[in-house]
Amino acid sequence: MSLPRRLGWIPGGILIALLIWFTFSVWGADRPIGASTAISYMGGWLFGLQESEYFQKIKGSGAWEVLFLIGVLIGGSFTSLFITKTFKFRVLPPLWRKHKNESVASRLIWSFIGGFLVVFGARLAGGCTSGHFLSGASQTAVSGLIFGGVVIVVLIVTGRLFYKNL
């Protein structure tokens, strides 16, 4: 099989657009793509918060997104093993090494903090890149456009301040 080892941004973007159409359509799931609700849903389960107001509010989407993310894990590991052949256990991203430091402990602590902020922020905002950007902006939703604007600006400012030797 001679599949390309990489998808460029054009085929990648077109395929994601097709997936958005299928997911929204009545023949697909008749709902948007989303990922971050699943993380709080799992947190709610692990910490026994199933009776709380928020868990009750999101349990439907949370459960849907858990299944979606299981599919993502299957698709991602299959592709990394057989198509891109990039599967490998690793801790320090090359760019982190170059622009932050060479410490595994530092990377793991910052990863925890980063993951914490990502999910806490996504829950405050009511969505993440998938829910607000891919799904929201595709519907011309003003909430998604505000989220996208704030995120792009803060992302670049953080990049300037947090990393060095840019």
Added chain:
Amino acid sequence: MDFDIVRFISTTLELVEKQNHGSIGVILLIGIIFGVVIQWSRVDTFDKIAGFAMLHGFKVPKMLFLAIGIASVGLYFMIKMGWAHYHVKPIMVGGLVIGGTLFAIGMAILGLCPGTGPVAVSEGNIDVAVGLVGGIVAGALFTYLYPELKGIMGPDLGKVTLTGLLGESADWFIFLYGAALIAVAFLLPNREIEEEVGEV
């Protein structure tokens, strides 16, 4: 902490079956395609996402803007034909600004977001798995604090879309909107950081 995996799975499947949002097979398929496309285009790496935060590479925004530009036009007409429906999130001003800020700081540091993160975990990135643990703790803490946090998330300005505001003229506006997003995708620099994509 008492976590019963069997009850978790059975309740989750039950919750999914109760809603009319696709069969379990269809949902898994949507996830698999998402995982394949994201992994195959390698936008699930720290180098691509934090690399954009450092303005070193632009594959992630190029792909995002192209996807949204194409999807928006088709989706508009699909909804008109009754083949799809709007699922619009409300404008919660405080939540969007504070949440978007925290989200973006975290995304620049972790180098991933909730959709791409699991793809990065699936190809063996242990640091991202630790980030996922941080995310689960945050999800639980948010769930616990939600009654207190509701106050800062407002005011709720409603579920507003640009096409909804424009009424009739949205039929031509949507082409402008889609074309503008696609133009942004093409105008962003072609610079990429392919050789640093963490294959070592």
